[in-house]
Amino acid sequence: MFRKVVFSFAVLGLALASAKSYNMILSVPMSAGNAELKAGNYEVSVKGQNVVIKGFRSENSIPVRLETGAAKYPATTVKYKVEGGKNQIEEIKLGDSKTKIVFVEAAPQP
Numbered sequence: 001m002f003r004k005v006v007f008s009f010a011v012l013g014l015a016l017a018s019a020k021s022y023n024m025i026l027s028v029p030m031s032a033g034n035a036e037l038k039a040g041n042y043e044v045s046v047k048g049q050n051v052v053i054k055g056f057r058s059e060n061s062i063p064v065r066l067e068t069g070a071a072k073y074p075a076t077t078v079k080y081k082v083e084g085g086k087n088q089i090e091e092i093k094l095g096d097s098k099t100k101i102v103f104v105e106a107a108p109q110p
Helices: 004-017
Strands: 021-026 031-033 035-037 040-047 050-055 058-073 076-085 084-091 096-102
Touching: 004 035, 035 050, 035 058, 035 076
Parallel strands: 031 084
Antiparallel strands: 021 040, 031 035, 040 050, 050 058, 058 096, 076 084, 084 096
């Protein structure tokens, strides 16, 4: 019984350690999916087919598509477009990884 408990905590620790997070700084307000993000520092992590963006007093889980690049990206970068006077994030390339987060089109608000 004791071995099972110790093994469970070891597996949980490995799972938590593998969930890497990345820092992202937005200099202007932007939207990602249906989430509105203020200018500031954010922590970005991938959980399954969602990206979790944590900032000051906010946490947003947004559905995304993950793509793998040919080489590691040297820094975390954000690509966005201006649509209707709003900055909309299209993709985030995660620094020191081959992962690119592509945001699916936001559902229209009723």
